[in-house]
Amino acid sequence: MNLVVAGATGRTGSEVVAEASRRGHDVSGVARSADDVGDVRVSPASELPDLLEDADALVDFTVPEASREHAARAADAGVPYVVGTTGFDDEGIADLREAGEATPVLKAANFARGVRALLEVVQAGVAALPDYDVELTETHHSGKRDAPSGTATAVLDAVDDARDATLDRTHGREGEHERGDAEVGVHVRRAGNVRGEHEVLLAGNDEVLSLSHRAESRRVFAAGAVDAAEWLAGREPGWYDFGDVP
Numbered sequence: 001m002n003l004v005v006a007g008a009t010g011r012t013g014s015e016v017v018a019e020a021s022r023r024g025h026d027v028s029g030v031a032r033s034a035d036d037v038g039d040v041r042v043s044p045a046s047e048l049p050d051l052l053e054d055a056d057a058l059v060d061f062t063v064p065e066a067s068r069e070h071a072a073r074a075a076d077a078g079v080p081y082v083v084g085t086t087g088f089d090d091e092g093i094a095d096l097r098e099a100g101e102a103t104p105v106l107k108a109a110n111f112a113r114g115v116r117a118l119l120e121v122v123q124a125g126v127a128a129l130p131d132y133d134v135e136l137t138e139t140h141h142s143g144k145r146d147a148p149s150g151t152a153t154a155v156l157d158a159v160d161d162a163r164d165a166t167l168d169r170t171h172g173r174e175g176e177h178e179r180g181d182a183e184v185g186v187h188v189r190r191a192g193n194v195r196g197e198h199e200v201l202l203a204g205n206d207e208v209l210s211l212s213h214r215a216e217s218r219r220v221f222a223a224g225a226v227d228a229a230e231w232l233a234g235r236e237p238g239w240y241d242f243g244d245v246p
């Protein structure tokens, strides 16, 4: 398969390039700069339309403003688009959804299969313990721009689904603060080179249930994203989820 990777020089994109190459795909990349990654040619993002002419899929790990542009180019070319970038605002999501009308689009805040399972387990745990307090902590490397992480937001959405309510998301605490029943605490740490850790704490009735996931390398995200691209190639235009990928 002919795969184009946007953000090919980045921490995650370079792992996607390596994973896709290991699987025998023809890989090319785009980034702001044009620093080749190993044997893989990386072009400036302005060359994306040319590269998409022969592409079977585009995988994107960049920044929201670039991804909005990449989604439009994928839609123009009718190329399946897998996006792992996080931190979109509502307008950004609307742009991605618009692209999904012209080409298959698969967006995931986390391409680790363990996180996919975590979302299901959190939902089951919160539903089974309706009166327990819920607190979320996430840790990422110091270069991460958006906070809380896209994965943390997905976990919080799963908590809301399980409670059938929209809980108040309290981001850190300082000073006097009485905890409300409809509150979920959200705690963000940024340090060093941590690949991504998420922990959900459920506490009540003199017990604590802790559900957590830790990515041990970025290869786990790359493997999931390439699985998604292989599965998405040849699908009908539409909006897909990582949960759709077997």
Ligand SMILES: NC(=O)c1ccc[n+]([C@@H]2O[C@H](COP(=O)([O-])OP(=O)(O)OC[C@H]3O[C@@H](n4cnc5c(N)ncnc54)[C@H](OP(=O)(O)O)[C@@H]3O)[C@@H](O)[C@H]2O)c1
Pocket: 006, 007, 008, 009, 010, 011, 012, 013, 030, 031, 032, 033, 034, 045, 061, 062, 063, 064, 065, 066, 083, 084, 085, 086, 087, 108, 109, 110, 111, 112, 221
């Ligand atoms: N969904 C998941 O499983 C998952 C996992 C990990 C990360 N992420 C997300 O993926 C995104 C990238 O993370 P990262 O840590 O890999 O970032 P990174 O190391 O900073 O890499 C960003 C890449 O995007 C390129 N880029 C930046 N601005 C651009 C622009 N305006 N136009 C074109 N290319 C541009 C950079 O190119 P230059 O080097 O030339 O500047 C670089 O190749 C973040 O949103 C992160 O949260 C998602």
